[in-house]
Amino acid sequence: MSLADPTSDTTPFLSDESEAEGLEEPRAGHSQRQEEDEPASGVSSTRALFTVGVLCFINLLNYMDRFTVAGVLPDIEQYFGIDDGNSGLLQTVFICSYMFLAPVFGYLGDRHNRKLIMSVGIAFWSVVTLASSFTPKNCFWLLLLTRGLVGVGEASYSTIAPTIIADLYVKGERTRMLSVFYFAIPVGSGLGYIVGSKVDDVAGDWHWALRVTPVLGLIAVFLLLFVVKEPKRGAIEARPEHTLPRTSWLVDMKALGRNPSFMLSTFGFTAVAFVTGSLALWAPAFLFRASVFTGERAPCVNGPCDTSDSFYFGIITVVSGILGVASGAEVSRRLRVWTPRADPLVCAIGLLLSAPFLYLAIVFAQVSTIATYVFIFLGETFLSMNWAIVADILLYVVVPTRRSTAEAFQIVISHLLGDAGSPYLLGKVSDSLRQKDSYLWQFRSLQLSLLTCSFVAVAGGAFFLATALFIERDRQRAMNYAPSDDEPIVVPNSGRSTRVPVSSVLI
Numbered sequence: 001m002s003l004a005d006p007t008s009d010t011t012p013f014l015s016d017e018s019e020a021e022g023l024e025e026p027r028a029g030h031s032q033r034q035e036e037d038e039p040a041s042g043v044s045s046t047r048a049l050f051t052v053g054v055l056c057f058i059n060l061l062n063y064m065d066r067f068t069v070a071g072v073l074p075d076i077e078q079y080f081g082i083d084d085g086n087s088g089l090l091q092t093v094f095i096c097s098y099m100f101l102a103p104v105f106g107y108l109g110d111r112h113n114r115k116l117i118m119s120v121g122i123a124f125w126s127v128v129t130l131a132s133s134f135t136p137k138n139c140f141w142l143l144l145l146t147r148g149l150v151g152v153g154e155a156s157y158s159t160i161a162p163t164i165i166a167d168l169y170v171k172g173e174r175t176r177m178l179s180v181f182y183f184a185i186p187v188g189s190g191l192g193y194i195v196g197s198k199v200d201d202v203a204g205d206w207h208w209a210l211r212v213t214p215v216l217g218l219i220a221v222f223l224l225l226f227v228v229k230e231p232k233r234g235a236i237e238a239r240p241e242h243t244l245p246r247t248s249w250l251v252d253m254k255a256l257g258r259n260p261s262f263m264l265s266t267f268g269f270t271a272v273a274f275v276t277g278s279l280a281l282w283a284p285a286f287l288f289r290a291s292v293f294t295g296e297r298a299p300c301v302n303g304p305c306d307t308s309d310s311f312y313f314g315i316i317t318v319v320s321g322i323l324g325v326a327s328g329a330e331v332s333r334r335l336r337v338w339t340p341r342a343d344p345l346v347c348a349i350g351l352l353l354s355a356p357f358l359y360l361a362i363v364f365a366q367v368s369t370i371a372t373y374v375f376i377f378l379g380e381t382f383l384s385m386n387w388a389i390v391a392d393i394l395l396y397v398v399v400p401t402r403r404s405t406a407e408a409f410q411i412v413i414s415h416l417l418g419d420a421g422s423p424y425l426l427g428k429v430s431d432s433l434r435q436k437d438s439y440l441w442q443f444r445s446l447q448l449s450l451l452t453c454s455f456v457a458v459a460g461g462a463f464f465l466a467t468a469l470f471i472e473r474d475r476q477r478a479m480n481y482a483p484s485d486d487e488p489i490v491v492p493n494s495g496r497s498t499r500v501p502v503s504s505v506l507i
Contacts, residue, residue: 047229048231051231052165052168054220054224054227055164057220057223058118059181059182059188061213061217062157062184062188064188064195065192067192067193067196068209068212069210069281070285071194071195071197071209071310072206072209072310073284073285075200075307076143079206080140080143083431084427084430085431087281088281088424088425088427089423090143090144090147090281091277091280091281091424092423093145093147093151095419095420096148096420097151097152098151098154098158098411099151099411099420101151101156102158102159102408102411103409105117105159105404105408106404106407107405109159114160114164115230117156118160118224119221119225121152121155121157122157123218123221124152124156125152125153125217126215127214128146129150130214132150133207133209133211135207158407159407160407161181162391163233163404164230165177167231175333178391181391182325183322183326186318186322186324186384186387187322189280190314190319193284194314194315197311201307233400233401252405253409255402256405259477260469260470261344261473262397262406264344264464265344265390267413267460268344268347268348268390268461268464269410269418270413270414270463271418271456272457273418275354275383275453275460279380279450280423282423282446284307284309284313285446286446286447287369288309289446290365290369290443291309292439292442292443293443293444294366294369296369312373313376316373316376319377320378320381321384323381324350324380324383324387325385325387328350328386331385340472340475341468341472343393343471344464344471345465346386347389347461348461349461350382351382351458352458354378355454355455356454357376357378358376358379358383359454361376361379362454363451366443386464396479397474397477399481426446426449429445429448433445
């Protein structure tokens with residue numbers, strides 16, 4: 001394999017893939033026989049499994065770090081003396097930086113060495129997370145800044161990792177591997193609550209909760225560099241990527257905008273992001289306030305606060321997430337025998353079923369703690385059914401050369417209209433509804449604001465039902481895609497990329 005080959009582990013970051021492909025010459029004899037034995041992706045089955053394992057581990061760390069803050073939120077509120085609106089900003093600034101940088105890394109991921117991009121991003125994320133744990137008491141703005149910078153590192157990973165799995169597996173096997181990959185979302189989120197709350201309890205200081213994931217992040221960089229092998233882009237598809245000319249970013253975006261299945265499923269996933277973002281930050285704090293309201297726990301006046309609700313919520317998130325992701329993928333697989341619209345229908349059913357259980361969980365918080373936990377478990381289980389399926393929908397309705405860009409666009413939309421603003425929005429609504437600063441109104445105002453989540457979940461179910469109307473047509477279009485004669489593509493010109501019409505290179 002040539003050193004300039006973009007699929008090589010030693011590929012220069014700024015190498016041009018199309019130019020590298022042009023430098024390769026066919027080999028004869030032993031090399032041809034070796035290519036016949038080698039998988040189309042260029043990665044052996046064993047190495048592919050190790051690659052998916054490492055990617056899952058890093059995805060778990062990403063979500064574990066993201067929700068560690070939520071696990072110790074009562075302590076942070078007491079330490080800095082902040083209200084619900086400022087507490088919501090901790091999640092909002094992170095999601096905003098993550099969201100706005102996702103298109104940049106999506107663009108780079110479609111054109112350059114993906115493994116190197118992820119390695120640099122994760123190393124940066126680990127360093128910044130560690131730095132955030134040393135924030136002094138009078139510098140809440142510094143904690144906001146470091147949480148925002150954490151989003152830079154996570155954006156470099158989340159937009160690219162699913163496309164590597166897509167280049168290793170196809171069809172049912174791809175769905176299973178994506179399910180394993182997206183198990184890391186609920187499991188990592190739950191571990192964030194569990195580890196954060198327990199480290200806080202043991203150390204007696206919430207700062208130590210933020211020092212666990214950076215160490216694991218550096219281990220992840222080592223595994224990424226020395227275990228993961230980057231596959232050939234789109235080579236495992238029925239029609240590999242080298243038969244598809246690379247188009248400009250503007251043409252890619254126009255094509256995605258004209259893809260109804262992609263757009264509607266993105267809006268449906270936005271509803272999921274709104275609900276999960278709201279619950280992720282506010283559920284432990286809401287449960288703590290409910291227990292104070294009912295007299296089960298004492299108020300948090302001087303820290304450390306009681307974090308047992310974060311611990312229990314973390315366990316529920318892990319178990320419900322595993323059941324939700326696994327059952328969603330399995331139900332979808334079985335339903336495909338009866339209808340090609342199975343994927344969006346399962347996503348719609350999951351959201352529509354989660355709405356009433358989340359509503360009941362919020363309402364019953366003042367009556368029964370056990371009933372509240374049961375309804376949260378059921379609501380989160382149904383909500384988790386769509387994680388792997390939405391990712392799979394994107395991969396089969398978008399051509400290989402546009403997948404990282406599509407991942408980035410979906411991240412921007414789902415977070416811009418979803419969890420980028422929902423924690424802050426619900427926090428401000430809670431502050432505005434609070435008639436006086438009492439434990440009763442701290443609980444009641446947050447309870448009323450969280451009821452919004454149930455109605456957003458219903459809207460998300462409607463978007464997935466609409467996706468079902470177009471999914472079969474858009475899947476066929478992606479499989480049979482051929483660029484039009486006037487669609488500009490990117491070809492190398494003396495080391496630079498130049499856009500020219502397709503007709504001028506089809507000789």
